[in-house]
Amino acid sequence: MAQGKLIVITGPSGVGKGTIVRSLLQRHPELCLSVSTTTRNPRLGEIEGIDYYYTSQDEFKTAIAKTEFLEWAEYAGNYYGTPKTKVKEVLEQGKSIILEIELLGARAIAQCFPDARRILILPPSLAELEARIRKRGKDPELAIEKRLARAKEEIAAKDEFEFQIINHDLEQAIKEVEEAIFSY
Numbered sequence: 350m351a352q353g354k355l356i357v358i359t360g361p362s363g364v365g366k367g368t369i370v371r372s373l374l375q376r377h378p379e380l381c382l383s384v385s386t387t388t389r390n391p392r393l394g395e396i397e398g399i400d401y402y403y404t405s406q407d408e409f410k411t412a413i414a415k416t417e418f419l420e421w422a423e424y425a426g427n428y429y430g431t432p433k434t435k436v437k438e439v440l441e442q443g444k445s446i447i448l449e450i451e452l453l454g455a456r457a458i459a460q461c462f463p464d465a466r467r468i469l470i471l472p473p474s475l476a477e478l479e480a481r482i483r484k485r486g487k488d489p490e491l492a493i494e495k496r497l498a499r500a501k502e503e504i505a506a507k508d509e510f511e512f513q514i515i516n517h518d519l520e521q522a523i524k525e526v527e528e529a530i531f532s533y
């Protein structure tokens with residue numbers, strides 16, 4: 350049976366990870382996406398079980414204690430975690446799965462899955478990143494400020510990643526992510 354790949358897509362908030370991942374899933378229906386659990390409130394239009402599993406802080410902490418997450422992290426005042434079961438099930442079927450996660454989670458995955466393909470998406474500039482987050486218009490001001498502060502740390506860690514892709518032109522970025530996933 351073919352070996353499934355664990356694919357980590359990371360990068361600062363607003364860089365376009367979700368946009369790229371949605372395109373990848375449409376173009377490559379054989380790829381699966383891991384749906385994370387979060388304590389963040391749903392954004393307008395987000396759907397339980399599609400975008401995230403939404404939970405309380407208490408429930409999230411219980412899940413941590415029961416080691417239900419492959420990795421988890423605190424990000425901009427909320428918790429996010431990758432449920433173990435789906436990832437395990439998909440990989441056992443020989444299929445590949447994408448984790449769209451932040452930097453600390455990507456580092457944790459590198460420890461337990463050294464063969465994971467870890468792809469960092471970068472913005473053309475910090476000014477463009479801020480413009481994209483604001484234009485998206487789905488985060489309150491305080492959250493935007495926390496996300497931009499975190500973005501600087503995430504960009505500074507770029508040399509930890511074998512694949513670094515600048516999302517300037519969306520189509521070009523998608524092509525480069527496809528090359529990173531399917532190259533070997």
Ligand SMILES: Nc1ncnc2c1ncn2[C@@H]1O[C@H](COP(=O)(O)OP(=O)(O)OP(=O)(O)O)[C@@H](O)[C@H]1O
Nearest residue numbers: 361362363364365366367368481485516517518519
């Ligand atoms: N290449 C691009 N050029 C211009 N705008 C883009 C590009 N790629 C994505 N965007 C836009 O940037 C905004 C942020 O994209 P997206 O929500 O996919 O980011 P994200 O990295 O998933 O953010 P988060 O981590 O906060 O969920 C969206 O409005 C999206 O349409």
Ligand SMILES: Nc1nc2c(ncn2[C@@H]2O[C@H](COP(=O)(O)O)[C@@H](O)[C@H]2O)c(=O)[nH]1
Nearest residue numbers: 362385421422424429430431449450451454
């Ligand atoms: N470490 C993890 N990070 C995750 C997970 N799910 C999402 N994320 C990342 O959090 C930030 C914020 O996401 P948002 O939806 O509130 O904009 C972003 O970088 C996501 O990629 C996870 O399970 N673990």
